[in-house]
Amino acid sequence: MTSPKRILLVGLTCVDIISVAKEFPKEDSDQRALDYYWQRGGNASNSATVLSLLGANVECLSSLSNDPLYQFIKSNFKEYGVKTDHCPIHDSREMKNPTTVIILSDQSGSRTTLANTKDHIEVSSKDFEAVDLHLYRWIHFEGRRNCDEIKKMISRVREFNISLPELDHIIVSVELEKINRVYDLIIDQGDYVFISKDYAMEQGFTDKLSAVNGLISRCRPGSIIICPWAELGAAARSWSGEVHQCDAFSPGKIVDTLAAGDTFIAASILALNSGRSIQETLEFACRVAGTKCGMVGFKGLEGLQKLLS
Template structure:
């Protein structure tokens, strides 16, 4: 069944982190204390919410990004990094008008080692003088411009305020104009993430978060979290090469496991989860059939893993079934 959700008139918004990824592609993962040549080094925009919004843009959606961005930095590296990341986001079709420009703040960056033998990635992250998006900034948004808002699971106390603000806005709207919301629970060390669940229409649980919560597979994770979300909310847990499990809270029927669409050779797993999520949201705006949504997301993630970067998604022509 098609989902209207004002797709043609309104935009999506992704709230969370933006940073610079400095990527080193190696023949194999380096041993400590050795001197090793690399195949190539590139810069790439990074951050979960930033990557997800870029994927949405590449797939043809109207999307804005909201995150903290340095204002008037004088540091040469920071100035170059900020300029590059801005250009990358705009090239992917992401609107940056809603970014929170903050002085005395750094653009975080990550040094990423990609093993060309396996496609695995190892991330060394430097947050620097990282600032998080505040509720005071978020509440100034014109929510009527958006059909869907995605919140990266971080800065929990402020994000809970943002979600409650959207809930209050929705109380004064008819069903067609209410803003849908999704949340991502990824990093176990981030405190109180379950507080983000009660009002979400779509929840994504990472494998790392699931294991830390005591679950050893995707279906068990989805079954457990169905008790912590509102009725009719979708829950999805991706499990790497095994695919992703999904289920709807309050619905009759078992949790469904959708197989992965693995490429012939894994080249770059950096941002695979962000790609999966972006494709998930893209598909959710076009259908409410959760298995179809997850199947499409697995296909898009498989395409990304089989290529370096995200440009391969620009010509992704498969549609949501």
């Protein structure tokens, strides 16, 4: 029996250096940390982890460095069952693996991040040429600084799809999360477009419904736009005008909101790739993302794909 085709996530992998504080510290103060740990991070990397825990055959494509953090990253991908077959490995003199210092507040569950990606080399369209597209059913692109290169990668997927029956086409999704980024080159490239609350607010929208209604016209004909809005749930709109929304799922106590958005995207991709409707997808993704906010890390999400049964 052949294994199901893979889901590929293209974007950032970094190392998160996390300190848990009783409450967010005041500037120029001393406070003992309640806990301290490392974990593999980055939007694409986190979504790949969640998809693997939810039973998907998944791969992550990120630019990595052979610096001292490489073995930690490599072994952690392996621990979570995430393939990294096509990751370009750069010499540590050329770039170092990105790191993010994160303060988690035990009191509120908030997370404050300081990212260091100053010499990071993004995945290029040349790197993507080594990817055997026959292996994949879905490819997700995290919107980063290299939108021109992402567009070239997506063009390669579209050209590949021409030779296939429509039912066998590789599905393309894109994520627009960061503020102060110009995503015009890729917002119209995805079959599914995930937009963050922060990005939507930067575009002048004040709620999830106005965001999906206002931004769908910039998307690809036939596409669907999806917008999670933190504790206010999520909304989606199809190109044809069908609108869906759902409430957030509360885990009770908020413990760790780090990567809740990445978790939402992963759960959405799993549901859509399994043939679920948009409404079912929103409900499942909100449930999984909410559950994640009630725990540290991701391991407690394993097996939640049963909620789709």
